[in-house]
Amino acid sequence: MLDIKKLERRWLKYKLKSYAPYFIVLIVIITSLIGSLIWLNTKKPIQPPIMTNKLNIPPKNTTQKTPMPLNDQNTTVLEPSMEFVQSFQNTPIQEDASKSPAVLSKKPVHTQSLPSTPKTLNMPEYTSPPIIPTAVKSTNRDGSLSINRNNENKLDINDLQSRFKETSNANLGLFIARYYYDHGNYDEAYNYALKTNNINNRIDESWILFAKSLVKLGRTDQAKKTLQLYITQSNSETARGLLDAIERGNFK
Amino acid sequence: MRHFLILFIFTYSVYADVSQKLFDLYQKGMYSEACNYGYTYFARNEQNEPFISLIGFSCLKADHIDRLSPVMSALSQSADARANSAYFALIVMQKKLLMQALYDNKPIRNLNFPTSSHLLSKVFDLYVKNPKNNDIIKEYQDPTNSRQGFKLYTTQVNGVKSIAIDEYYDKILTIHHVY
Numbered sequence: 082m083l084d085i086k087k088l089e090r091r092w093l094k095y096k097l098k099s100y101a102p103y104f105i106v107l108i109v110i111i112t113s114l115i116g117s118l119i120w121l122n123t124k125k126p127i128q129p130p131i132m133t134n135k136l137n138i139p140p141k142n143t144t145q146k147t148p149m150p151l152n153d154q155n156t157t158v159l160e161p162s163m164e165f166v167q168s169f170q171n172t173p174i175q176e177d178a179s180k181s182p183a184v185l186s187k188k189p190v191h192t193q194s195l196p197s198t199p200k201t202l203n204m205p206e207y208t209s210p211p212i213i214p215t216a217v218k219s220t221n222r223d224g225s226l227s228i229n230r231n232n233e234n235k236l237d238i239n240d241l242q243s244r245f246k247e248t249s250n251a252n253l254g255l256f257i258a259r260y261y262y263d264h265g266n267y268d269e270a271y272n273y274a275l276k277t278n279n280i281n282n283r284i285d286e287s288w289i290l291f292a293k294s295l296v297k298l299g300r301t302d303q304a305k306k307t308l309q310l311y312i313t314q315s316n317s318e319t320a321r322g323l324l325d326a327i328e329r330g331n332f333k
Numbered sequence: 334m335r336h337f338l339i340l341f342i343f344t345y346s347v348y349a350d351v352s353q354k355l356f357d358l359y360q361k362g363m364y365s366e367a368c369n370y371g372y373t374y375f376a377r378n379e380q381n382e383p384f385i386s387l388i389g390f391s392c393l394k395a396d397h398i399d400r401l402s403p404v405m406s407a408l409s410q411s412a413d414a415r416a417n418s419a420y421f422a423l424i425v426m427q428k429k430l431l432m433q434a435l436y437d438n439k440p441i442r443n444l445n446f447p448t449s450s451h452l453l454s455k456v457f458d459l460y461v462k463n464p465k466n467n468d469i470i471k472e473y474q475d476p477t478n479s480r481q482g483f484k485l486y487t488t489q490v491n492g493v494k495s496i497a498i499d500e501y502y503d504k505i506l507t508i509h510h511v512y
Contacts, residue, residue: 156445156446156447156448157447157448158447158448158449158450159416159419159420159423159447159448159449160416160420160449160450161390161416161417161420161449162412162413162416162417162420164413165382165383165386165387165411165413165414165417166383166387168383169352169353169356169383169387237508239362240362240508241507241508252505252506253505253506253507255505256502256503256505256507259503
């Protein structure tokens with residue numbers, strides 16, 4: 082008797098074995114295809130770790146490899162844009178801008194500007210206080226918009242004045258006096274030189290500025306008397322030289 | 334409808350008032366106050382780029398450099414805003430690099446970096462050229478004005494590590510900045 086079940090199992094095994102090479106070849110092809118695809122896709126992302134490893138090496142190497150020119154004329158300069166200020170402006174600017182020779186104004190600027198706030202925005206960038214363009218320049222300017230460098234500088238000197246009020250630092254007073262003298266504001270130069278002398282009466286330059294301001298204000302006699310007094314106290318050569326120059330008429 | 338109109342007018346007037354007050358504070362030179370005031374209304378006006386820009390410049394003038402970070406993030410829509418954002422970002426970056434250099438001796442020589450007219454950029458450029466590693470207080474002279482000088486050093490204000498820059502004119506201290 083034939084065992085049909087056994088025969089069927091054997092036939093199935095035989096069939097499977099006959100297809101086995103095809104299956105194996107197919108699987109190899111598919112896996113190689115998938116593998117190559119994965120390899121191609123992952124080729125780029127693999128690089129970053131290599132790159133980061135390189136970057137993690139002490140930065141000295143990277144900087145040394147690429148010596149770059151330092152802040153040459155090629156360096157990009159970023160400047161702020163102040164056009165947004167126009168959106169804050171409701172009133173015409175021209176009148177206010179033309180009124181701004183404020184460097185030479187005697188009274189504190191804050192109190193003056195309070196009622197009619199000038200619609201010009203102070204440029205929020207660094208400018209060294211003493212390289213201030215003079216008031217003449219500011220009056221000549223067209224009061225178009227926005228960036229008022231004079232105003233900025235004016236505020237800087239106001240900062241110094243308020244600091245001087247707080248600290249009563251003689252050096253600061255002398256600086257302000259010198260600043261005003263250099264800018265032709267002899268009233269303020271006289272005031273600050275006087276204040277400085279009251280704080281410290283041994284600063285030569287302060288007395289010199291005081292006397293020079295007096296001469297510039299047309300009070301030559303008072304300047305001479307002051308210098309004579311100071312010379313008797315300090316025996317200052319500079320003061321004596323200035324007194325001689327005033328008496329000869331060399332300094333006017 | 335009437336209620337809506339009243340609400341609209343009220344809201345608009347409050348908004349205009351806030352903007353105008355910020356502008357007035359700035360114009361009066363009260364930069365620190367303007368910076369603080371602007372910050373209280375920052376979230377409500379995040380889409381208003383002129384307002385945010387003015388906060389940025391107020392904080393910059395008040396030497397509150399760290400407060401520029403959210404400001405520069407909020408500026409992106411207009412060319413004006415992007416220019417200011419880049420300007421603020423540069424100054425923040427330069428401050429951070431200077432801090433790392435001064436506190437942690439991180440070398441920042443030979444960097445090719447943009448610059449600006451702000452004091453921090455000026456001192457940063459001078460530092461990059463000559464870090465003066467042996468000096469605790471680094472003294473520099475303005476190449477464009479021999480009477481102008483700067484001192485750069487580390488300082489702590491209320492326990493917060495900062496950097497200080499002193500401006501000198503004829504060797505007289507004129508302005509002391511803490512960033």
